Amino acid sequence: MSVLGKINQFRRGAMRNLTKNIGKPKTERNIILVDKAEIKRVLICRPNGRLGNLLLISPLVQEVEEMFPNCKIDLFVKGTLAPIIFENYEAVNKTIHLPKKPFKSLLEYMKVWISIKQQPYDMAINVDQNSSSGRLAVKFSNAKYKFYGDLDEQYSETKNDYEHIAKYPVYNFRNYLTKLGLAKSNKIIPPLNLKLNPFELDNGKKIIDLIVDPSKRTIGIFTFATGNKCFSEEWWLSFYSRLKSEYKDYNIVEILPVENVSQIGFDAPTYYSKDIREIGSVIANIDVFIGADSGIMHLASSVQTPTIGLFSVSNIKKYEPYDGSSVGIDTENCSPGEYFKILNSILANGKLKTYSKAV
Numbered sequence: 001m002s003v004l005g006k007i008n009q010f011r012r013g014a015m016r017n018l019t020k021n022i023g024k025p026k027t028e029r030n031i032i033l034v035d036k037a038e039i040k041r042v043l044i045c046r047p048n049g050r051l052g053n054l055l056l057i058s059p060l061v062q063e064v065e066e067m068f069p070n071c072k073i074d075l076f077v078k079g080t081l082a083p084i085i086f087e088n089y090e091a092v093n094k095t096i097h098l099p100k101k102p103f104k105s106l107l108e109y110m111k112v113w114i115s116i117k118q119q120p121y122d123m124a125i126n127v128d129q130n131s132s133s134g135r136l137a138v139k140f141s142n143a144k145y146k147f148y149g150d151l152d153e154q155y156s157e158t159k160n161d162y163e164h165i166a167k168y169p170v171y172n173f174r175n176y177l178t179k180l181g182l183a184k185s186n187k188i189i190p191p192l193n194l195k196l197n198p199f200e201l202d203n204g205k206k207i208i209d210l211i212v213d214p215s216k217r218t219i220g221i222f223t224f225a226t227g228n229k230c231f232s233e234e235w236w237l238s239f240y241s242r243l244k245s246e247y248k249d250y251n252i253v254e255i256l257p258v259e260n261v262s263q264i265g266f267d268a269p270t271y272y273s274k275d276i277r278e279i280g281s282v283i284a285n286i287d288v289f290i291g292a293d294s295g296i297m298h299l300a301s302s303v304q305t306p307t308i309g310l311f312s313v314s315n316i317k318k319y320e321p322y323d324g325s326s327v328g329i330d331t332e333n334c335s336p337g338e339y340f341k342i343l344n345s346i347l348a349n350g351k352l353k354t355y356s357k358a359v
Contacts, residue, residue, distance in 0.1 A: 033145065033180040039068040039122045043141055045134035046127040047098050049079025051276065051295030052319075055192050055302050056166040057127055058085070062190045063170050064125070065091045067177070071123075076116065076137050084276050088195035098133060116141055125149070127169045147176045163317045166192060191323035192302035194280045204281025211269050212251035217347070219247060220283060220300070222255045222291030223263035228313050229293050231331075236263035239336065246340060255283065255296060288346050293319050293328075301326055306346045308339075 033039070042064055046057050054077065064073060072093040075082050082095040098112055099105035116137055124141040126134040126149035138146050151172060162168050167189050174185050196204075212218055221243075223236045243252060254262060256272040273279050279296070280303045283289055289300035289307045293314040298321070300307045306325035309316075312332055320328025325346060329339060 031145065031180060033177075033182060036068055036182070037070055039071050039145070041093075041119065041121045041123075042068065042071050042073045043076060043116070043119070043121045043124040043137070043143065044073055044127065045076040045125065045131070045137045047076060047078050047131060047133040047137070048128075049077065049081060049100065051081055051085075052298040054082050054085050055194070055295070055298045057169070058192050058194075058302065059166050059190050060125075060127060060169045060173060061086065061089060061092065062193065063173060065089070067182075067185075068123075074119065074121075076112075076134070081276065085194065087277065088197055113137075113140060123147070125173060145180065147173060161189075161317075161322070163315075164320070164322060165318050166322070191304065192298060193304075194277065194299065194302040196277065196281055196284055196303060200277060200281040201284055204278070204283075205285045207271070207278070208253070208282050208285045211271055212253050216249060216251045218251040218253060218286040219243065219343075220253050220255055220286040220289045220305075221264075221268070222257070222289070222294065222296050222300075224257040224259065224261060224296075225292035225294040231263065231292055231310065231312065233263045233265075237265075239339075240264045240267065242336065242340070250287075253286065255279065255289075255291075257296070288343065290343070297321065308343065308346070 044057065044061065044064065046053065048054065061073060061075075064071065071091060073089075073091050074093050075086065075095045076098070077095055078098045078100060080097070082097075086092040086095070096112055096115060099108045117140055119141070121141050121143040123145040124138040124143035125147045126138045128134055129149040129151060131149070135148050138148055149169065149172060151168065159167075159171060162171055170189050178184050208218065221240070224230060240252075252268050254264065254266070254268045254270045256262065256270050258274055260272060262270070271279075271282055273282075276299065280299050283300045283305050284303035286305060289297070289305050290310070291297045291300070291308075292310045292312075297307060297309050301321035301323060304323065304325070307321040308326070309319070309321050309328040311320065311328050311330050316328045316330055320326075327342060327346075329342065
């Protein structure tokens with residue numbers, strides 16, 4: 001690790017310790033929200049720039065939209081993906097970006113904090129309680145109503161899906177709203193949603209039809225993932241060989257990562273793009289997506305394509321695709337034969353029942 005990397009790691013640890021108690025006393029204060037129409041400007045803080053982590057806040061954004069239909073939402077994030085992901089969210093007003101390397105962009109870094117202080121927010125929400133920058137942003141804002149993202153033990157004990165990273169921020173936010181005097185919501189938490197428009201969906205159909213036979217159903221695979229989440233070439237070659245054998249009447253297309261690499265040696269027809277929304281539109285036009293835990297797996301889930309997430313090291317309960325057509329598979333405790341039973345069920349029914357060995 002470089003010197004700057006070590007400094008940054010130390011900074012993160014130090015800031016987490018310094019900010020972990022910010023806001024906690026205030027969460028017990030008796031502040032009542034009399035009129036929901038009072039909430040017109042909302043700040044949602046998730047200072048992270050990864051594709052998956054940004055897609056995973058879309059259920060919370062949808063929750064805020066529904067709860068406060070007249071509000072405008074600003075997103076405090078990192079990187080440049082958020083404006084692309086939330087392009088078709090009418091309630092999202094703008095994104096505020098922290099620079100990826102604050103030590104090299106101190107002036108830009110300071111401007112971000114000043115801009116947060118200057119905005120007349122009515123409510124500020126931190127998504128991840130362990131995010132020091134998120135907690136500070138909520139504290140620093142002038143919002144009357146401030147939620148710091150703290151976990152709620154009541155929900156963690158009563159909700160069997162509370163551990164999921166896209167769901168617990170919504171559960172915690174709902175609990176916070178009850179403390180403001182609003183009624184408790186028991187609605188099903190919405191899925192991740194890229195909100196593709198009809199033009200994008202039609203364009204995705206045209207692209208995939210140029211790659212594979214439009215008269216056949218299509219299985220999409222994504223053979224890449226970061227670090228030890230990535231399955232070996234040997235694993236993928238074995239899986240792909242059986243996939244070809246058992247699904248001879250299907251198209252199989254490989255969605256390539258930005259690194260333009262393939263764990264199956266580019267043996268299948270491929271699709272490559274750096275355009276996140278276009279990738280999403282292509283995946284939206286296939287019948288099922290199979291890939292390891294990654295941002296592209298969450299992208300597939302966000303366009304409502306039945307998604308099979310392959311997990312070997314990640315926390316499956318925290319990251320699995322969760323809409324009604326999707327499932328996470330623990331490959332350490334599930335045999336290849338069972339993978340294909342699950343795939344058959346999705347292709348046959350479109351929706352998946354519960355699989356005891358796949359959760």
